[in-house]
Amino acid sequence: MQVTVEVKGEQTVELDVEDATYAELLERVDVSPHEASVLVDGRPVPEDQPVEAEHVTVLRLIKGG
Template identity: 55%
Template sequence: MDVTCEVLGGGIHDLELDADATYGDVLDAVGLSTHEASVLVDDSPVPEDRPVGAESVQVLKLIQGGT
C-alpha cells in the first residue's frame, strides 16, 4: 500500500507499507515514535494501532528536542 505522509514542518514522504500496516507503522517509517508524534487523518488524530485506511496522512510532532 502506498501512503503519502506529510510530517508537518519536516517534509513529505512517499511510503510503501504492508497491506496490514497500522498508523504506528507510518510513524516508524518516518523515524518517529508514538511518544513523539501523532498521525492525523482529515485533521483528526487516529490511534496508532488502527489499520491504515487513508492514502494521505499528516504527522504532527508533539515534542521538540532542546539544544
C-alpha cells in the same frame, strides 16, 4: 497501497504499505509514537488502527532544540 506521509514542517514521504498500522508508519519515517500524533483529515487516529487513508499528517508534539 501508496500512502503520503507528511511530517509537518519536516518532510513528505511516499510509502508503499500493506496491512500496516499508523504506529508502523511512524516507525518508517523515524518518529516515535510517544512524540507525535497521526492525523487523517485533520482528526487524530489511534496508532494501532490499520492504515486506510492515502494521506496522513504527522504532528510532532515534542521537538528538541
